[in-house]
Amino acid sequence: MGKQKKIISLAKIVLLNQVLLFLLSITEKSSAEAKKIKVVSPICTFADIAKNIGGDRVDVINLSDGLNDPHFVEPRPSMIIHMRNAEVVIPIGLRLDLWFFSLIEKSANPKIFEGSSGFIRTYEGVRILEVPEYKFGQPRIGDIHPEGNPHYWLPPDNAKAIAMNIAKKLSELYPEDKEFFIKNTEIFTKKIDEAVEDLKREFSRFEGVKAVQYHKTFTYFADFFKIKIVGEMEPYPGIPPTPSHISQLAEKMKKEGVELIIYEPFRNKKDVEKLSKITSAIPTQIYADCVPQINELKDYISLIRYNIRKIILNIEERENNKKEK
Amino acid sequence: MYEIKDIFPLILPAFFISLSLVLIHVYFGTKIFERGVIFADIAIAQSAFLGSSIAFLIFHDPSKELTYLFGVLSSIFFGILISSQMEREVVFKEGFVGVIYALTSSLSVIVLSKLGRESEHIRYMLAGNILFVSWEDVIRADLIYFVIGILHIIFKPKRRSFVSEFFFFSTFGLVVSSSVSLAGVLLVFSYLIVPVLTSKLLFSSRYTLLTSYLIALISTLIGFVLSVAKDLPTSPTIISVCILFFFVALFIDSIKNLKKKNQELNS
Numbered sequence: 001m002g003k004q005k006k007i008i009s010l011a012k013i014v015l016l017n018q019v020l021l022f023l024l025s026i027t028e029k030s031s032a033e034a035k036k037i038k039v040v041s042p043i044c045t046f047a048d049i050a051k052n053i054g055g056d057r058v059d060v061i062n063l064s065d066g067l068n069d070p071h072f073v074e075p076r077p078s079m080i081i082h083m084r085n086a087e088v089v090i091p092i093g094l095r096l097d098l099w100f101f102s103l104i105e106k107s108a109n110p111k112i113f114e115g116s117s118g119f120i121r122t123y124e125g126v127r128i129l130e131v132p133e134y135k136f137g138q139p140r141i142g143d144i145h146p147e148g149n150p151h152y153w154l155p156p157d158n159a160k161a162i163a164m165n166i167a168k169k170l171s172e173l174y175p176e177d178k179e180f181f182i183k184n185t186e187i188f189t190k191k192i193d194e195a196v197e198d199l200k201r202e203f204s205r206f207e208g209v210k211a212v213q214y215h216k217t218f219t220y221f222a223d224f225f226k227i228k229i230v231g232e233m234e235p236y237p238g239i240p241p242t243p244s245h246i247s248q249l250a251e252k253m254k255k256e257g258v259e260l261i262i263y264e265p266f267r268n269k270k271d272v273e274k275l276s277k278i279t280s281a282i283p284t285q286i287y288a289d290c291v292p293q294i295n296e297l298k299d300y301i302s303l304i305r306y307n308i309r310k311i312i313l314n315i316e317e318r319e320n321n322k323k324e325k
Numbered sequence: 326m327y328e329i330k331d332i333f334p335l336i337l338p339a340f341f342i343s344l345s346l347v348l349i350h351v352y353f354g355t356k357i358f359e360r361g362v363i364f365a366d367i368a369i370a371q372s373a374f375l376g377s378s379i380a381f382l383i384f385h386d387p388s389k390e391l392t393y394l395f396g397v398l399s400s401i402f403f404g405i406l407i408s409s410q411m412e413r414e415v416v417f418k419e420g421f422v423g424v425i426y427a428l429t430s431s432l433s434v435i436v437l438s439k440l441g442r443e444s445e446h447i448r449y450m451l452a453g454n455i456l457f458v459s460w461e462d463v464i465r466a467d468l469i470y471f472v473i474g475i476l477h478i479i480f481k482p483k484r485r486s487f488v489s490e491f492f493f494f495s496t497f498g499l500v501v502s503s504s505v506s507l508a509g510v511l512l513v514f515s516y517l518i519v520p521v522l523t524s525k526l527l528f529s530s531r532y533t534l535l536t537s538y539l540i541a542l543i544s545t546l547i548g549f550v551l552s553v554a555k556d557l558p559t560s561p562t563i564i565s566v567c568i569l570f571f572f573v574a575l576f577i578d579s580i581k582n583l584k585k586k587n588q589e590l591n592s
């Protein structure tokens with residue numbers, strides 16, 4: 001009897017020990033993880049840039065990607081948790097990602113409120129295009145871009161500026177890693193420059209090509225790579241195409257010899273194809289944000305490479321079609 | 326990724342507000358159903374939307390309260406119009422409500438075109454998301470619902486008159502304007518219409534209110550659990566569960582009808 005009891009109590013001690021060890025391992029693990037800076041980004045591109053700058057010091061989460069319209073993202077419960085745990089947020093701003101700001105507010109996490117230490121002014125130093133001038137008493141047109149065109153992150157210059165802003169903020173928060181962040185920014189900038197040099201060379205023959213876009217998504221991108229945007233399918237940003245606007249646009253496209261209609265995957269394809277039929281401009285679906293689960297779109301550099309090569313491919317296809325005729 | 330216990334305190338206000346929404350909307354839903362004017366839900370909400378867009382037309386950047394006030398005033402106005410016709414026959418009533426819906430919709434389109442904005446965008450700005458509801462919102466909304474609930478208990482009309490209908494539709498407008506701004510149009514409509522229809526298919530009309538409440542509460546509970554467990558958008562999940570129940574009820578009802586027909590044929 002006594003022996004049995006002893007064995008049982010021994011087993012209890014061993015078991016207790018195991019449990020304690022297990023608990024210890026959990027807390028150790030979580031403290032190791034807690035050392036990483038938690039960063040939350042509304043889009044994949046900012047997340048990729050932050051990963052490049054922060055390296056293994058950051059744990060970055062993106063809430064949306066190139067398959068979705070960043071203007072309208074349906075919030076999910078996990079997003080609030082991510083915000084609650086965030087130390088740094090990288091909003092788009094300019095009233096594009098209102099949903100992201102609602103999540104910040106809902107998180108009740110003072111570290112990431114606008115103006116707090118964890119809130120990055122992502123577009124600082126970026127020249128914002130199409131800032132409207134409001135005159136008192138006049139209706140405001142196209143309110144989806146009330147503070148200018150917010151789709152600023154695609155051109156390499158702006159991506160570099162965003163990287164700088166992220167590096168600056170991370171260095172402010174974690175001065176002990178400042179050199180690491182600055183070195184990473186230099187490496188990332190160099191990586192962009194190399195990729196862009198190649199892309200510019202590949203694209204040089206096509207510079208000045210004329211295109212129409214669905215929404216004002218690619219204005220900055222087109223500016224940088226010297227693609228001439230002749231117009232948008234939306235009469236005003238955020239207002240779906242109307243028949244009268246499309247017929248006017250089609251006239252203009254024929255007159256100017258527009259070769260491409262560029263649009264994102266979530267736009268109305270039928271509208272694009274209809275316009276393509278009347279104008280013989282080629283529908284060219286490209287992306288405004290990276291998509292982690294698609295290899296050729298997995299990060300920022302892959303994204304701009306994909307876009308430029310897709311555009312080249314479609315221009316060449318159009319040239320071949322013409323020859324055949 | 327995250328633990329359910331972390332998320333619970335964050336979505337508790339959303340859960341409470343959906344319980345309040347169930348309490349008030351299912352009640353109004355059954356009353357609307359009794360009147361045979363299901364379209365009145367959409368017509369009143371549309372007139373609230375019209376009012377809010379008029380606020381945008383008059384003021385450039387109207388505050389939340391101002392857009393709400395305009396929404397309420399407009400829905401009361403159209404509520405009076407609808408209530409003035411409630412003593413007519415059902416076909417005319419439903420038609421009239423349809424006309425009001427068409428009128429408020431096209432007026433909204435005209436107002437928005439003057440604004441140069443797209444209706445979806447304004448709708449997005451005016452309509453709330455249940456996940457973002459705060460405790461303050463819960464308390465404010467519950468106060469409104471409570472007062473209106475009490476008023477409805479005190480002034481229970483013996484028979485319908487213009488005054489009773491005016492009272493009904495203006496309080497209805499007040500509720501819809503407030504709940505749409507908190508939880509969005511879709512969830513509000515679903516609570517108004519779907520549980521009542523499901524209950525009508527399955528249960529005797531003596532228990533309509535009670536069974537509608539039960540159906541709405543169970544859908545909400547399941548919707549919330551699913552939304553948290555599978556990380557789905559909350560309102561659409563609740564709505565889907567609600568509608569799933571409706572289709573199950575439809576299926577059961579169809580089988581019952583088939584059996585009845587067979588029996589009639591046999592006898």
Ligand SMILES: [Zn+2]
Nearest residue numbers: 145151215237
């Ligand atoms: Zn936009």
